[in-house]
Amino acid sequence: xxxxxxxxxAQFSFNEDTVRINEVVISRKKLTSDLSGxxxxxIDSSILxxxxxxxxxxxxxxxxxxxxxxYGTGGTATTSFRGTGAGHTxxxxxxxxxNNPMLGQSDLSLITTGLIDDITLYFGGASMSLNSGGIGxxxxxxxxxxxxKGTVISLNAGTGSFGTYSGLLKxxxxxxxxxxxxxAVFLTSENNYRxxxxxxxxxxxxxxxxxxxxxxxxxxQELYLxxxxxxxxxxxxxxxxxxxxxxxxxTEQSNSYERQYDESLRIVLNYDIFKGINNFTFTAAWIVNxxxxxxxxxxxxxxxLSDIYSIKGIMDRRVGEYTRVRLEFDNEIDVINTNNxxxxxxxNMSSLTVSVQHEITSMIGTSVLFREILDKNKLxxxxxxxxLQFRLTEKQEYYIKANISRNxxxxxxxxxxWIPGGNPGLRNEFAYIxxxxxxxxxxxxxxxxxxxxxxxxxxxxKDMIQWHPGEFSFWTADNIQSVxxxxxxxxxxxxxxxxxxxxxxxxxxxxxxxxxxxxIYNNDAVKGKQLIYIPENQANAKLSLxxxxxxxxxxxxxxxxxxxxxxxxxxxxxxxxxxxxxxxKMNIKGISFDTNLTIDNIFNINYQTIxxxxxxxxxxxxxxxxxxxx
Amino acid sequence: xxxxxxxxxxxxFLASCTKIPEIPVSDVxxxxxxxxxxxxxxxxxxxxxSFFSYDSxxxxxxxxxxxxxxxxxxxxxxxxxxxxxxxIVVNNSGKIEVVDRSTLKSKTTITGLISxxxxxxxxxxKAYVSSLYSDSVAIINLSSNTIAGYINIRRSxxxxxxxxxxxxxxxxxxxxxxxxxxDLVDKVADSIKVGMEPESMVLDxxxxxxxxxxxxxxxxxxxELDRINTQTNQVEQSYIFLKKEEYPSCLxxxxxxxxxFYLENGVRQMDISASSxxxxxxxxxxxxxxxxxAINPVNxxxxxxxxxxxxxxxxxxxYKNDGSFVSRNTAGIxxxxxxxxxxxNN
Numbered sequence: 014x015x016x017x018x019x020x021x022x023a024q025f026s027f028n029e030d031t032v033r034i035n036e037v038v039i040s041r042k043k044l045t046s047d048l049s050g051x052x053x054x055x056i057d058s059s060i061l062x063x064x065x066x067x068x069x070x071x072x073x074x075x076x077x078x079x080x081x082x083x084y085g086t087g088g089t090a091t092t093s094f095r096g097t098g099a100g101h102t103x104x105x106x107x108x109x110x111x112n113n114p115m116l117g118q119s120d121l122s123l124i125t126t127g128l129i130d131d132i133t134l135y136f137g138g139a140s141m142s143l144n145s146g147g148i149g150x151x152x153x154x155x156x157x158x159x160x161x162k163g164t165v166i167s168l169n170a171g172t173g174s175f176g177t178y179s180g181l182l183k184x185x186x187x188x189x190x191x192x193x194x195x196x197a198v199f200l201t202s203e204n205n206y207r208x209x210x211x212x213x214x215x216x217x218x219x220x221x222x223x224x225x226x227x228x229x230x231x232x233x234q235e236l237y238l239x240x241x242x243x244x245x246x247x248x249x250x251x252x253x254x255x256x257x258x259x260x261x262x263x264t265e266q267s268n269s270y271e272r273q274y275d276e277s278l279r280i281v282l283n284y285d286i287f288k289g290i291n292n293f294t295f296t297a298a299w300i301v302n303x304x305x306x307x308x309x310x311x312x313x314x315x316x317x318l319s320d321i322y323s324i325k326g327i328m329d330r331r332v333g334e335y336t337r338v339r340l341e342f343d344n345e346i347d348v349i350n351t352n353n354x355x356x357x358x359x360x361n362m363s364s365l366t367v368s369v370q371h372e373i374t375s376m377i378g379t380s381v382l383f384r385e386i387l388d389k390n391k392l393x394x395x396x397x398x399x400x401l402q403f404r405l406t407e408k409q410e411y412y413i414k415a416n417i418s419r420n421x422x423x424x425x426x427x428x429x430x431w432i433p434g435g436n437p438g439l440r441n442e443f444a445y446i447x448x449x450x451x452x453x454x455x456x457x458x459x460x461x462x463x464x465x466x467x468x469x470x471x472x473x474x475k476d477m478i479q480w481h482p483g484e485f486s487f488w489t490a491d492n493i494q495s496v497x498x499x500x501x502x503x504x505x506x507x508x509x510x511x512x513x514x515x516x517x518x519x520x521x522x523x524x525x526x527x528x529x530x531x532x533i534y535n536n537d538a539v540k541g542k543q544l545i546y547i548p549e550n551q552a553n554a555k556l557s558l559x560x561x562x563x564x565x566x567x568x569x570x571x572x573x574x575x576x577x578x579x580x581x582x583x584x585x586x587x588x589x590x591x592x593x594x595x596x597x598k599m600n601i602k603g604i605s606f607d608t609n610l611t612i613d614n615i616f617n618i619n620y621q622t623i624x625x626x627x628x629x630x631x632x633x634x635x636x637x638x639x640x641x642x643x
Numbered sequence: 644x645x646x647x648x649x650x651x652x653x654x655x656f657l658a659s660c661t662k663i664p665e666i667p668v669s670d671v672x673x674x675x676x677x678x679x680x681x682x683x684x685x686x687x688x689x690x691x692x693s694f695f696s697y698d699s700x701x702x703x704x705x706x707x708x709x710x711x712x713x714x715x716x717x718x719x720x721x722x723x724x725x726x727x728x729x730x731i732v733v734n735n736s737g738k739i740e741v742v743d744r745s746t747l748k749s750k751t752t753i754t755g756l757i758s759x760x761x762x763x764x765x766x767x768x769k770a771y772v773s774s775l776y777s778d779s780v781a782i783i784n785l786s787s788n789t790i791a792g793y794i795n796i797r798r799s800x801x802x803x804x805x806x807x808x809x810x811x812x813x814x815x816x817x818x819x820x821x822x823x824x825x826d827l828v829d830k831v832a833d834s835i836k837v838g839m840e841p842e843s844m845v846l847d848x849x850x851x852x853x854x855x856x857x858x859x860x861x862x863x864x865x866x867e868l869d870r871i872n873t874q875t876n877q878v879e880q881s882y883i884f885l886k887k888e889e890y891p892s893c894l895x896x897x898x899x900x901x902x903x904f905y906l907e908n909g910v911r912q913m914d915i916s917a918s919s920x921x922x923x924x925x926x927x928x929x930x931x932x933x934x935x936x937a938i939n940p941v942n943x944x945x946x947x948x949x950x951x952x953x954x955x956x957x958x959x960x961x962y963k964n965d966g967s968f969v970s971r972n973t974a975g976i977x978x979x980x981x982x983x984x985x986x987x988n989n
Contacts, residue, residue: 212688212713215749263688263717263736310757310776433860482932482953487860538973539955578689578976580955625688625717 049370049378050400050414051139052450052468052502056132057519059557063566063594063609065127066171066179066200066636069104069152072126075553075570075592077134078502078523079150082546083122083622086175086204086629087227087256089273090122094136094149095470096498096527096547098477101149101422101444106250107156108143109281109298114319114347114360117425123254123275124154125198127169127181128233131155136502137446137470138398138418141382144343145364145396146422148444148474156248158192158237159185166641173611173634176203192237199230208627209619210262222627224270225259242287250279261625270309277302294327317351319426335372341365347426354430362423363387378402386441388423393441396420410454418446424490428478433487440492444474464506471499496544498527513561520554529579538580546623548573548587565595577624588620607638677937677946678729678982679959680719681975685735690719691975692731692747695946695959702959702972707731707742711749715740721761722982725770725785729982732759732772739772741788744984751788756781763803763810765826771810773800780812782829794829796822804844804852806873811852813841821854823876833876838867843893847915848900851879855894855905862887868894868905868920882920897964898940906933910947910966925966931958937981944969948978 056076064072070090074081082099083090091099104111104119112119126132133153140147169181179200186193204225211217231252238245258271278301286293300321307314328340342365349358368382382398400416421443429437450468457463477494504521527547532540543549550573557566573587596609610633617630676696681704683690692707692715707715716736723730724744731740739753739762758776762783765771769791772781779793780800800822801815809832810824821841823833838856845853852873858866866884868891871877884891884907891907896915903913909924910933926945934950934957943964949971950957957978961969 214752215711215713261686261688261717263714312776482950488953537951537955539952577687578955582956583689 049372049380049402050416051142051380052136052414052448052466053139054134054136054504056134058131060555061126061129061132065125065169065181065638066634067126068122069124069126069129069132069154070121072132073121073152075568076555078504078521078551078553079134080525080546080548080551080572081121081622083628084626085222085225085259086206087122087202087225087229088258088626089120091118092121092152093547094134094147095472095500095502096496096525096544097149097444097472097474100425101147101474103140103144103147103151105143105151105153106279107248107281107283108153108325109279109296109300109323110144110146110321110345111154111277111279111300112146113302113304114321115302115304115317115349115351115426117422117428120275121152123229123252123277125179125181125200125229125231127183128156128196128198128231128250129154130157136468137448137472138400138416138420141366141384141396141398141418141420142368145384145386145420148420148422148442148446148472156194156196156233156235158187158194158235160187160189160192160239162188164641164643166643168639169636171634171636174632175206175629177201177634179636187237190239192235192239194235194237195232196234197230197232199228201228202226204259206629206632208262208630210627212262212625220262222259224257227254227256229254244283244285246281246283248279248281248283250277250281252277259626262627263625270307272307274305274307275303290331292327292329294325294329296323296325296327298323298325315351315353317353318349320348320350322346322348337370339366339368339370341368349426349430353427353432354435355432356430358426358430360389360426360429362389376404376407386421386423388441393421394443396443398446410452412450412452414448414450414452416446416448418448420444420446424478428490431490434480434489436490439478439490440476442474442476442478442492444472446473447471460510462508464504466502466504468502469500470502471497473497493531495530496527497530498525498544498547500525500527515559517557518555520552522550522552525549525551542579542581543576545577545579546575548575550587562598563596564598566593568592568594572622575622585621585624588618590618590620591615603642605638605640605642607640608635609637610635675983675985677939677959678722678984679948679974679978680722680731680980680982681957682718682720682977682979684954684976685718688714688717689976690715690717690733692719692722693959693974693978695961695972700970702974704973704975706747707740707749710747711742719980720759721980723762723764724982724984725764726767730762730770732762734758734760734775739783753783753788753790755790760800761802763805765805765810769826771803771805771812771824771826773803773812775799775801775816780824792829794824794831796824796831798822801842802844804846806846806850806852809873811835811844811871811873813844813854815840815842817859819856821852821871835871835876835878837869837871837878838881839864841869842891843895843905845894845896845903846873846900847896847903849915850874851915853894853896853903853915855891857890857892858884858887862890865889866891866907868903870915884920893934893936895936895938897938897943902943904936904938904945906936906947909933910936910945910962926962931960934977935979935981937983939964939983941985946981948974948981950977950979953977 080093092102100117135151140151164186167183171179181198184195210220233250235248253276256273281298284295302319304317323345326342330338344363347360364386366384370380372378380400384396386393398418403413405411421441423441424439448470453465474496476492479494480488502523506519509516527544529539552571554569569591571589574584576584592613594611599606614631679693681691691705693704695702716733718734720734721732727744729742737756741750759772761773763771770783779795782792784791798814799816801813804811810826812822814820821835825832839859841854842857843855852871854869856867858864868882870880893906895904910926911921912925913921931949935948937946945962947960959972959974
């Protein structure tokens, strides 16, 4: 099979004094893309370990080419894959959609990386192997057991600038048959950083961010039971966040006392059966999301509760030696109770997916996927995806990959039912996605390897839902927008694994041209203009070094200018943020210690990802990780 | 010193974020014309000030930012000229920018206001400022340009009109009353029940107060136009719109106080002596999104703003008083409130 499993480089394996840079982390059970011809990207497991006290938004903004839009530390953060909107990105947990059905998106600032074992990004058509709706892509988070006998206790405590304190406790225990994993996390921050307000008056003034406190807590409890040919698991994830929402730099008025309370409970039951050439997976999930928003000044008390009931059944069968067939049935029921609709809103959606992967020769692989969605007792136009993959030489891993997909996204519940302006008659959005990639993995010497990839893509999104001024004083949702996005993504990584020095350098660049293709109004000046807050140019780089038990890393993140008005008359300038981190690892009487100091934004750059919402300048954090293995 | 240097560099850098055109200041500072406040998008901070020059028949955009080196603020909602100063009420920034009438250079900023909406000049030393989110009208001392106090009206406030010693304050958002303030003592003296959501008001030549009530956003009530006797504080006549779908806004009156204008599926015109609401449309929207209306008090020329889709730059549409089209000029995002600076004879 021509499977593109990207090797994970667990660079700084914490359990051992000897560093093994080429450790491959393999998931026991993955709902990952097995389809040939698609692009996925693993976030290095060493990054997850180094950044365990950071949010998913912070990790992805520094270590991937997807664009993150953030209201600041602790503030709402959303993502954009390839110039698409936040609603075109799905966040999944072991294949279960976590997006809030009211908003159709996830707040990446609410997920602490330390709770997660594995993060994989599925770009464009690759996302269809997991779920529908991820026109831009899917961020799949995995938690999993390692089936080792014994107990591992990890404690990660950190503190930093602006009154920030964080803690993470992880306990993995069990044997080859039974595993239990407990994770608990908290984060609290005053977020009272200084920033330069250049617009408050005639002269710039330094001000302190106020009403920006954040307090998050959460835990995940998992239980795994392995039989001879089956695995049963139960997972519970609870998290809550209390946040005060700071005003923009433009607001002179006294505190508006905006605050938001988020709470989620996710329960997932899973049962896998392995019978020869057949694998079966059954999943049931119940997710409750509470999102309450208060604005005392504006007398807004918005209370929103959503329940999601989801079941999923998968049959995966090997046909002959070179073909795999996968059949998947999904059903999701959303129930929304909010004071922003005039009734309790429900939606029942089912889908049936068939995919086939076939290895034509030892050098060529292909895959085909069809999905039919039943929404409100109506069958939608089927989605499809087909991919092709060539291995150019037998000796080296050089690949050319291509895929074409049609993916669709159903409207959010707010688009349908929000009062005023929700439109129950909305159609689903859909997109045609084209992608061509070149991937190279080369072992240059025994201790020196290099990876390189280049991807060209084009998305044509139709019937995009846009809120626009209606007949009366309120805005309404309609399928009126068309967007084209096209661009390229490229990354290169070089690994050196010597003794006693190991090193890794990874750099990525993306160019995104996302333009509005629809002209709806007289004298419309937005056609052909770059979408707001989508940078054309984005790059990142990370250099990691480890000498014996001392390590250091440098991370750079460059974001080009982003337009803030639809006619591109105003923009935020680009920025270039650098961070450094260093630490030492020790093992004392079987207990491992990792002490780390990180300096973010070392050049104290004043920047914003959303206009007039300042982000912090230079700040410091220290953390200590203690790990006990029994 | 180091911080100051950084501040100057960053200010220069950030100021370059917006394309600010070269503006022939003389066109703006000399001669008559019309200011247009572009509200911008809520929380986006892209509100701006434009000026349409009668002399050059051109519009000059982004004036406040280009002259003062900083953005105007978040959702500038209303402006009024008082002697040599212009007061610009910036709603979501909670402030009033005070600029020089001729140079547009900032003189001061009045801060600490809660969601200010409109401003009414009571006398040479005092003005009132209405508020969407508070239950009080702010009193502004025009000599010191500071907040001198508040008048608690126990409800939100919107447009205001001063007649004699009375200030009439509309309780628009979800309300149906006009509060009457005795401006000698700054206290509520009376209230007048009108239609749902009184949105805009004008005084006619007989000092009668005309109040346009849009009926509320949920269309549960008919819109109505009420005429109030400002001496007795009584509604003398109500003109009820025929359909709940009719959603009028932006009541204006010509300089003679004789002819009313408002927006309802186009520009409508009505004499104050008319016995019914007008059936015909003076100026149709023709694909535009009419948002605000202004009538030249000297020659009754009609200016309408086109907000297009409310996210891109809108336009100022200029019509003669007979409704004939003259020009269309691109303004800023959501061009709204307009204010005439009359220094010409035409």
